Each structure stands twice: as structure tokens, then as C-alpha cells.
Amino acid sequence: MFSLTFTLVALLCLEPVVDARHRHWSTERKLNSLGSEDLVTNLPGQPNIDFRHYAGYVTVNEKNGRALFYWFYEALTLPNEKPLVLWLNGGPGCSSVGYGATQEIGPFVVDTNGRGLKLNPYSWNKEANMLFLESPVGVGFSYSNTTSDYNELGDDFTANDAYAFLYNWFLKFPSYKNRSLYIAGESYAGKYVPELAGLILDKNSDRSLFIDLRGILLGNPETCDAEDWKGLVDYAWSHAVVSDETHKTIGESCNFNSNDTWSNDDCSQAVDEVLKQYKEIDIYSLYTSVCIGNSSGSDENLTQMPRILGGYDPCLDDYAKRYYNRADVQKALHVSDGYHHKTWSICNMDIFNGWSESKETVLPIYKKLIAAGLRIWVYSGDTDGRVPVLSTRYSLSSLGLPITRAWRPWYHQKQVWVGGWLQEYEGLTFATFRGAGHAVPIFKPSESLAFFSSFLLGESPPFQRW
Template sequence: MDFLWKLIVCLTLVLNVVSVVGAATGKHWKWGYDFNNGLINNSPENEVHLVTALPGQPEVEFRHYAGYVTVDDKNGRALFYWFYEAMTSPREKPLVLWLNGGPGCSSVGYGATQEIGPFLVDTDGRGLKFNPFSWNKEANMLFLESPIGVGFSYSNTSTDYNNLGDNFTANDAYTFLHKWFLKFPSYKTRTFYIAGESYAGKYVPQLAELIHDKNKDPSLYIPLKGILLGNPETSTAEDWSGLVDYAWSHAVVSDETHKIITKNCVFNSSDPWSNDACNKAVDEVLKQYKEIDIYSLYTSLCISNSLNWNYKPTQVMMNLSSKMMPRIMGGFDPCLDSYANTFYNKLDVQKALHVSGWYQEYDGLTFATFRGAGHAVPCFKPSESLALFSAFLSGQSLPSMRSA
């Protein structure tokens, strides 16, 4: 079902100017790889999108590209991407599309530069630092700003924003992929995965289903092999029930509030907010969650007066009739001054404390729990999340013991 939702951009993204090669610089690049034959397809589009002078970028040996792909010429609708080649042996490694959730969270501003990309925004916000646990160690990573209105993605037709929804998002992402493959043809036959977190629990399966259905036409074939979801949003009604139960079991709300909701709220009904008692009780849950980080209850909120931006702990991300589902980018110190977070994510500290990840395997499904992590797992457990990603790509079981 395609839920209607109000788009809230959860991250205001302001980047320094990225210099790329093109006519304005007078530079022309003739080098590169073709992942099949040894020389890259050096189309003008590739040359324009190659990032060559990103401010504060650590020196690396792999290339990366950023730019727009127009998905609707008539309406002027374009999606922004940032693509990183794999650190080593890129022609031997798969292609992975990463989608952040929200709806409205930037895959570039959050996923690529705060979670799993090779360049993480430094604590002062003025530079970048190298991420030793970047997922492009294992794959060629493509981060997409989706849908329009997120990050740098846009439309020149204002009515497009009134049509936003899960189906709209999936169709644009599908169009993007085929047009992106025209710019990077050597990747069209590469083993392909789709990964994401949070509301991408809706985005990823819908896009995967669309690819599967369209693959019946050989000319449209995309070699999709699997999908990977982190803390996914899957069912609106179940998510509401889970949110309430979690709040109650972790002493966020009282027994009385929980009983009122249990008695009066039917979240899978056509109008779950018609009951006044349910409405008031749920409002109490949301009121309490405004005081804490909903996805990392024991992480302190930023209280610094020196910040030059306005942090709001609860971001409204999903519309269920007239009531909004709260979504926040939890899982780390919002002031980016996470000394304890850094310390407890050091491998030697975790080994000394005998910290273990935990997982359970079913037929065709592995369920992994990352102890001590918040909603955005790679922020808390970068080495463990990379190990999971590596095992997923190789089709192997997760390691039973932590490696050095």
C-alpha cells in the first residue's frame, strides 16, 4: 500500500563547493579503468561528474563521482547521487545502492558522510576524515538522494511535490538506475544489491519488486541479487504498536497510559485517531519522546548553547491519517562531540569488555542484534556493521567471534 506522507527534510545539508572537471576548469581527464577491458568509458558525463577537489578530503586512491540524473525531462525532475568506487579491485566487486529513510533523510548528508561512506564529516563541520570502516571496502557504493526534495534532489514542477509517495519514489529511483547505467555502462551487468535503513524498509522492497517485475523485459534487466535492511519501517500499524510497547517497557510512559492505548487504539483501522482517548494517550507518548532520543534512549541530547544550528530531537517523518509518526536521526551525540561513543566503538576497548554481536539464522534469513548500538547502527558499531555487510555479500554466516 502506498501511504501518503508529508515530506520533512530531516537534515539541512550545506556543503562547500565541490570542484569537478569540466569545461569551466579547462581540465580533461583521459585516464581510468574499464572494469571489463582495462579502460573506463570516458564519456563527457563521466568527466563532468568526477569529483577532483573536494575541500578537506583525505587523500585516497579510488575515484568518486557526484551529480544529477534527470528522471523526468518534461517536469525537470532530477535526483542527486554520490558514487564511490570500491577501495580495491572495483571491477571484481558488486554495486550497492544505498537509500536512507525518513522519509526525507539525505543519503549523501547522512548515510555517505555520517555512517558508511569513506569520508565522514569532522567534528567541527569544516572538513572530512577518512572512515576506515567504509562500506566501499567491500563494494562500489552508490548513494541516492531520493525522493525529490531530499538533499540536493529537486523538481522544477511544484505539483510533483504534491504527488510524493512510495510508488512515486520507487519509479523515480528505477528510472534513475537505468539512466545512471548509461553514464556508467560497465556497471550495468555488475552484481547489484539495494541497502538502506529506517523508512527504506518501504523504499528498498518496493524498488526491488519493481526491478523484479521489469526484469521480464531483457532490455531492462538489472542483475539484482539481494536487499539489506537496517532497522526497517515495514508496517505502519505494527510500528505504532511497537513504539507504544517499547515506550512502556522502558519506562518512558506509565502503566496507565499504556493501558489506555491498549484498550482504545486500533492502529490498523481506517481512522485510528477517531477515538479521543486514544488520541490523548498517544499524544502523551509523543510528548515524553520529545524529551529524549527515541532510537537511543540512554544517549544524552545536545544542550550546548554554542551551536549555530537548531536541533530538534523529534523530527516528524511519516503521516498516518492526521497523526504523525516520530522519526529522528538517533544513535549519536547530536553535537558531534561523542567522546564516549568513540571510545566504546574502539575495537580494543570492546574486546577488553568482552562485547559480542548476536545473530540468529533462519532458512533464508539472518537476524542480527548489535548490542550497545542506537538506530543508526554504523554510527555505534562501524566494525561490526562492516562485518555483517561483508558476510551478507559473500552469502556466508556471520563470524561467531570478533576478529582482531
């Protein structure tokens, strides 16, 4: 979820496997209607609900035994009429179940210490059918039986497996194969999402494989490595995280457009200083507390956390880890038999550190998607230091798109205060969320749901208070 492609230390075409028997969206496989074998019925600590949800595996490569774990929530109302939205978290190596589904935009939020679930009143399944995917293999519950697969993980590998997942998921849920599809995500999914969207467009040239992709929605997205690094450094300086001297050294010695920039000792040491200062606070949310509890420690440790400020709980990662490592939870989600435990982590750092291939920029894919007429909305929480608003503004500016509506504030529910700012380009909309960190829906849940609704409708958020 949270790399800038690679840290200074870490960096510092495979075809999708689709069973030939299903080449033409065939439903010859005698699967139960709507994947009923994956229906979740006894999830521990689940509140009463009025919608169905499903979880389980979809095989993306039978030969190697690669299977991706998903969790799908029907829309709260009118699921047969509402679109399908695929959500991806990034990392690379972080779980869309642990973050998106049960911290941000899913109908459940993991409760304190992972003992149960509580309802999220701002779940995005109020507006759409929501599909969360743990991708690539090695993330969350997703796996491969072929060890060498884990050495091949990169952007193209992930996009091809995600495409194979979608194809085979539609076989399991055939009523959705002709539904309008949107793909959304945040952080390193800023690369996953455009790459998958571009692949879908390419494959749609074969009408028998057509997927009705309508648009993409990206939050605090990694977009272009050079602009992302420049934005990170400038944001840290402009928010008093580093000194004038450090910022000046980086400006004079770092060329983020060059592959040789990290061989410059002055540049490397100055960027190290930026990352060192960020260790003193939460780089993903500059003005909130950090979690003092230790996820591997006792309940007593977890009681020593800071007070929750403004509804934001910095220890959500710990709660998720405890919950998804419970045998009864894994059984309910069709991950295990309830006796043989699978180890789940919210982020797999082996994947992050071993990522084999990453595109330096996805801006050419943006141009391709814009030319195809897809709806593209990008948003930034303005208190995130990891993929800050400056990084995204620098990246989008380099596209050179004509402005159709000038920079202006947008409002939510007739608030007296500004929810953020927004600018519309020819083919793209960009918005900020005032006071939100990296994972915007955690900090601004009501505003995020309203923004998501506007995105699906293709209508701008309100520009007036009343």
C-alpha cells in the same frame, strides 16, 4: 529517514521515465568513460585517498525536469570485481548524502562545525562500490522544475523515479550495468528498498532491461504500520519511558490495524503521551546525549555541546548542514557554479508532512522477494525507540517463516562481549546490534562493516568468541 510512516499529527502506476532511445541498455550516447564529467577532484577539506568518486545529477524525467543527485564511491580496492550497492535513507524527506554517505558508511565523515572531512576507517567502500542517492526530488540537492511534482510524492512515485535513476545511471556508467547489485537502507527506506526491489524484479521480465539484483539489506526498517506502532509503544513501556497506566490505556483503546484507531480520543491522547515523553530524550538513541548546539546559530553555540560519549557525536547533523551549504563544496560536487548557492537541508519536513501515498505494509513484497531467491538481511540497533527492535520482530514474526537457525549471540573480532543476537529464517536473516541506536553504523562502525561483509558473502557472522 525517521518517520513511522507518519506521526500522529501528520497522518495523523506511474511508469519509470526511461528515454526510448535507450530502451536496450544502449551506449550510443557519447558519454565519457565512467561518467568522468562527474569526477570529484577538488572537494574542500578532503583527505588524500586512493579511489575515485563521482557526484552529480541524473535526469529521471526530461519533460518535467526532474533530476536526482547522487554520490558514487568506487571500492577502495578491486572496484572492477566488487558489487555495486545502492544506499537509501528515508524520512520520507531525508538525505542519503547527509546521513549514509557522511555520517554512517561512506569514506568521509564531516568534521566538527562542517569545516572539512575526515576519513572513515570503517567505510563500506572497502567491500563494495557504494552509490548514494538523494531521493525523491526535494531531498538534498535533488529537484524538479515542475512544482506540481512535489504534490505527488509518495512510495510509488519514489520507486519509479529510483528505477529510472538506476537505468540512466547505468548509461552513464556502463561498466556497472551487468554488475551484481544490492540495495540497502534504513528507517523509512524499509519501504523504499523492498518497493524498488520488487519493481526491478517486475521489469526484469524484459531481458533487455535486466538488472542483476541479488539482495537487500535493511536497518531499523519501517515495515508494517500496525506492527511498527505496537512495537514503538511496547518498547517505550519496557524501557521505562512511559507509565504502566499509559501503556494499559493504549492496549485497551488502540487497534493499530484499524484506520479508525486515531479517532478514539483515549488512544490518541495516550499515544501523544508516549511521544511527549520521548521529547525529553533522543528517541533515536535512548542512552546518549542530545545536541545542544543550534544549527542556525554561531560557532560559539556549537561549542556548548555535550561531550562525545563512546565515539558518538550527537551534532553530526549540524556539521553536515554547514558543510553542504558551502558554495565551494557545492561547486566541487557539480551542484552549482560556486556563485549561486542552493539551500541544502538534511531532512525536508515539507516532504514528510506532505507525503501523499504510503503502503501500510511491505510484507507482501518480502514474500515476493523471498520467492524470487533474493538475499534478505534485516538488522536492528536495540537502543532505537523510533523503529525499535520490537517493531521489526513483530513484523517479521507475522511472516511465519520457518526458523533454520535458532536465536543465538553473534560476535565480532573475537570480542569477549556479545555484538548482538541473530536468527535465521528460510529466506531471511535477522540480527540485532547491542547498544546501537537508529543509525547503527554511527554507533557500531566496525561491527557494521563486518556484518556488511558477511551479508555480501552470504555467510553468517561468527557464532563463537574464539
